[in-house]
Amino acid sequence: MTHWFHRNPLKATAPVSFNFYGVATTPAATKVCNDLRLSRTQLLELFTDSSCNPEMMKNAADFYFSLLQGFILSLDDSSQECKLRYIQNFKWTDTLQGQVPSAQQDAVFELVSMGFNVALWYTKYASRLAGKEDITEDEAKDVHRSLKIAAGIFKHLKESHIPKLITPVEKGRDLEARLTESYIIQCQAEAQEVTIARAIELKHNPGLIAALAYETANFYQKAVEYVPAAFGPHVMMQSMESGVSSLCTTFQMTKMISGLTEAYCYHGQTLLASDKCGEAIRSLQESEKFFTKAEALCKEYGETKGPGTTAKPSGHLFFRKLGSLIKSTLEKCQRENGFIYFQKVPAEAPQLELKANYGLVEPVPFEFPALNTHWTPETVAAFDLTKRPKEDIAKPKPDEEVKPLKEPNIKPQKDSGCQIS
The missing domain is CATH 1.20.58 (Methane Monooxygenase Hydroxylase; Chain G, domain 1)
Structure with missing residues (x-):
């Protein structure tokens, strides 16, 4: 299915060192910071690694998210906010806004932004796999499942984590509810296209194929409606003129x-x-x-x-x-x-x-991994926020450039249509 799917670029981000000199007062606290920096870097590298597969992505993402949640979750399961949530500034671009970044000093912003990129990676992996010549039945299943996983991640972010952001999301940004919903719907629609291709190859009842095609067209219609609504008339006009959306x-x-x-x-x-x-x-x-x-x-x-x-x-x-x-x-x-x-x-x-x-697609339920065992009450207590400098060195400089991720240039193979061998 070469060239069958449109893909927006991955979100880009400014480097984060997690260097809290003087604030992290014990070796255990320093180790968590080092692990965060290394696991974040490794995860970002996997986004652009053409050899990366879903197992590698899940392992790397789970490890980073399990560490990051030490900045978000309270260890005693109370409603009290973790004291580390606002210790670090994070900067991310948006898929429909070019390289114009937005920044928030909030670990939840990092969680949902990185989670958004993981979901995008699954859609790109599905597209790359679908573009292979003579795609096998197992590969078709991987395409189908990857799109459902992506839909599940987008859905979980939209319903459970984006609403927790302290700073409201601006119109036209990825985390705006209607744009996120558009991504969910498109993933479902694309997964159903795989189902339709399978039904056609196996010569299923034309009535079933017609119904699935009609349901899929309705999915795309909803997605079309969500994007302009998310941008708003004035912002949408500017975006359309620049070709952004x-x-x-x-x-x-x-x-x-x-x-x-x-x-x-x-x-x-x-x-x-x-x-x-x-x-x-x-x-x-x-x-x-x-x-x-x-x-x-x-x-x-x-x-x-x-x-x-x-x-x-x-x-x-x-x-x-x-x-x-x-x-x-x-x-x-x-x-x-x-x-x-x-x-x-x-x-x-x-x-x-x-x-x-039959054949209707629902997102695969998604949850972030449990808190990493490196986080203990003693580790959290070892972060002394009173020792933070007045000029917060964790904040990136205003003119700091956010370089776009260099995605692999996958050359399309010979188009084999919907053939699932």
């Missing part, structure tokens, strides 16, 4: 129209099998109309400037096969209607009131 939105619109194309095509097959040839013709005509719209959107998407890895849906074998399928099925319906059915073709397209009973 329009590329992502156009991609989602393209996939929404492609889903409707597919739904009407397979619904037409279902109608024909039920001897409703006239309605089948009208459904296929509607599919043909949406296919033309999808081709136009693909061209618009290809000409739109913006951040991220650009997809090429119109050049994808699956897309080209769909166009051929629409044409051949419509011609078949017209022939059958001329020889057997002699039914009137309705003026209005059939209403797609399709509900899939």
